[in-house]
Amino acid sequence: MTLFWVASVVLLVFSTLLVILPAINRKKNQDEALRDELNKAFYKDRLAELEEETDEGLVDNQNELIADLKQSLLDDIPGDAPEQKSQDINPWAVFVPSVVVLLVISFGVYYKFGAAQQVKEWQEVTANLPELSRKLMAPEGAQLTDDEMRDLTLALRTRLHYQPDDSTGWLLLGRIGLANRDVETSIGAMKKAFRLEPDNDDVKLGYAQALMLSQDDMDQETARVLLAELMQQEYVDLRVVSLMAFDAFERQDFPSAIKYWRIMQQMIGPDDHRYEMLERSIESAAIQMGDNVAPGRTVAVTISVAENVQIDPNAQIIVSVHPADGSAMPVAAARYPLGAFPRTVVLDDGNSMMEARKLTDLEQLMVRVRIDTDGNVGTRDGDWFGESQVVDFGEPVEVEISQQY
CATH class of the missing domain: 1.10.12 (Lyase 2-enoyl-coa Hydratase; Chain  A, domain 2)
Structure with a gap:
């Protein structure tokens, strides 16, 4: 607002000078003297x-x-004429009325047709940004009214205009766009945040979530790539798995959707109120798949490590499911990044080794887990491993890695 008043004063001074300078520099009329010289x-x-x-x-x-x-x-x-009196004008007689007229006209017109009230409200909203942000991020953030959401969006856009490198601000604006189902705003804001912090998991997740709402196939494919990268992290956010399940269900990849929902159930536990909702989603996907596929046909394996185990941080985990007789040839297997322990992984028919023999064909099974240090499945020297007891299909499996080849 200070800049506005400074600019107003400068313009008024300039306008006043345009009026008063001609009067100050006025030259006397020399027509008679010029005629005499000409004659x-x-x-x-x-x-x-x-x-x-x-x-x-x-x-x-x-x-x-x-x-x-x-x-x-x-x-x-010409004949003798009465001597004309000097018509010199006092500059102040021009200056003062000019200033008064300019002030009255300029600010009167601005008050009538300008946006003084809107500018005042905009400045108040901008000053209230910290309070609105705290209210949004608080547990009761969903109670923000529509007017408060609009104010928060306006304040954020103002701040980002002057601080375009604020990735947190772009992330927050993108989340507001997601809450309002404003796909264009959310994608644009999340994209800018991702360009500023491409390695930030929260930014990457927000960008993927926004791209999932796009109707463009390339945007959705980019979202899947981002989610796949997040699935490889040591800590996997529940929202990542939820988005993977949602995407799989939308693409009618029902086995994958069921797998991800089972992973979510393992992450939240049966005491969480969302557990039953996920179960209903699994049943819905199973119905879509047909009568030949039973819901819940996955193997959840909880892996822990004994205290004496020394782990190479670059190692990977190989999980294999075997028949109850312990035969060396696995029915299903999967490789995972090392991550943190304890952790839970889920295998299903998508991890089966042969089309003719699927994981869901087993009545009983056992699971072996090995920490592979050299990336070669055929070599085991120095690798740590563990195996489970024989369990019925559908029961939870626990494996502790405590032995070394």
């Missing part, structure tokens, strides 16, 4: 011409012509 010059030129004509014998009555010329010069001189 004198004409008289002298005509005398010179008469002299030449007389010398050439063209004029006989030179004196008469000179007398006529003098009479003409006298006739052109």
Whole structure:
């Protein structure tokens, strides 16, 4: 607002100078003096011409012509007129009214047709950004009214205009866009946050979530790539798995959707109120798959590590499911990044080794888990491993890695 008043004063001073300078620099009227000088010059030129004509014998009555010329010069001189009084104007008599008129007109027009009230409200909203942000991030953040959400969006856009490198601000604006189902705003804001912090997991998740709402196939494919990267992290956010399940269900990849919902159930536990909702989602996907596929046909394996185990941080985990007789050939297997322990992984028919023999064909099973240090499945020297007891299909499996080859 200070800038507005400074600019107003500068413009008013400039406008006033345009009015008063002509009065200050006004020149007196010199028309009569100029006419006298012109007549004198004409008289002298005509005398010179008469002299030449007389010398050439063209004029006989030179004196008469000179007398006529003098009479003409006298006739052109105006008679005595009352002396005109000086019309000099006091500059202050022009300056003060000019300033008053400019002030009244300028600010009157701005008050009538300008946006003074809107500017004032905008500044109040901008100053209230910290409070609105705290209210949004608090547990009761969903209680923000529509007006407060609009104010928060306006304040954020103002801040980001002056601080375009604020990735947190872009992330927050993107989340507001998601809450309002404003796909264009959410994708644009999340994209800018991702460009500023491409390695930030929260930003990456928000960007993927926004891209999931896009109707563009390339945007959705980019979202899947981002989610796949997040699934490889040591700690996997529940929202990542939820988005993976949602995407799989939308693409009618029902086995994958069921797998991810089972992972979510393992992450939240049966005491969570969302557990039953996930179970209903699993049943719905199973119905979509047909009668030949039973819901819940996955193997959840909880892996822990004994205290004496020394782990290479670059190692990976190989989980294999075997028949109850312990045969070396696994029915299903999967490789995972090391991550943190204890952790739970879920295998299903998608991890089966052979099409003819699926994981869901087993009635009983056992699970082996190995920490692979060299990336070669065929070599085991120095690798740590563990195996479970024989369990019925559908029961939870626990494996502790405590032995070394």
